[in-house]
Amino acid sequence: MSYVLRTLRKKREVDSIIRDTIDTVLVLRFGRALDPICLQLDDILSKSEREVSKFATVALVDIDSEDVQVYVKYFDITLIPSTVFFFNAHHMKMDSGSADHTKWVGTFLRKQDFIDVLEAIYRGAMKGKLIVSCPLPPQRIPKYQLLYKDV
Template sequence: VVCLRLGRTYDPSCMQLDEVLVASSAEAQQAIALCTVDVDQVPDIVATLGIRSPTALVFFYRSQLMSVTTGGQVSNHVFWPVQTKAEFLDLASAVHRGAKEGRKVVNSPKEVTLTAGYS
């Protein structure tokens, strides 16, 4: 599974997520390859994926985009704040398990209430 962090390195939410990813990288490396992507460098990808939030995580498995369900809604990217190492590892584990089982949509281990402005 490949996890792309899409964002701008100077954005506070992106910096917070990067800290979580760095803290998680050693434990996550068995299941997830982590990559950071500057959204200003790949605007076509951002548009194709429909990403409007300042920071997002996108998961791929065998070149297939993975989606995550959050309280009934399905999204092809994680846009809510992943604030702790444990939270990211739970999410990465859920995506990895789902991918290995052949699913393209996995359930988020955390229930997320979608707020206005994020989709």
């Protein structure tokens, strides 16, 4: 569990943080507090929070909370951790070379990678874009297999 980052367990909390975060990037990490990869990502997020606080807000969403399942289903959170980005209540997407542009799956290899991704999203959002290109080289982007149900 992160003692620095706010954890959201209710749909109402997620709704209000999305609605109320204005002119900064909202980072929502969907995962479990005790998952080792989530803990690794949470460490990077909490260590970066002060540096990105002028243009980003970071919060954790507990995917085991019954009340947030509508978001888990909506963003198709099947792999954890999954990180979703918003700007002024608009879902920000990132082309990182995978078939899924809606979220970042996995952790970041280092703190600077997370900051670089956030800066790219913020700059794109300030120009009115809803999708940006990932600034990281391909070898620093986590690889995973997308599993499609009922295909």
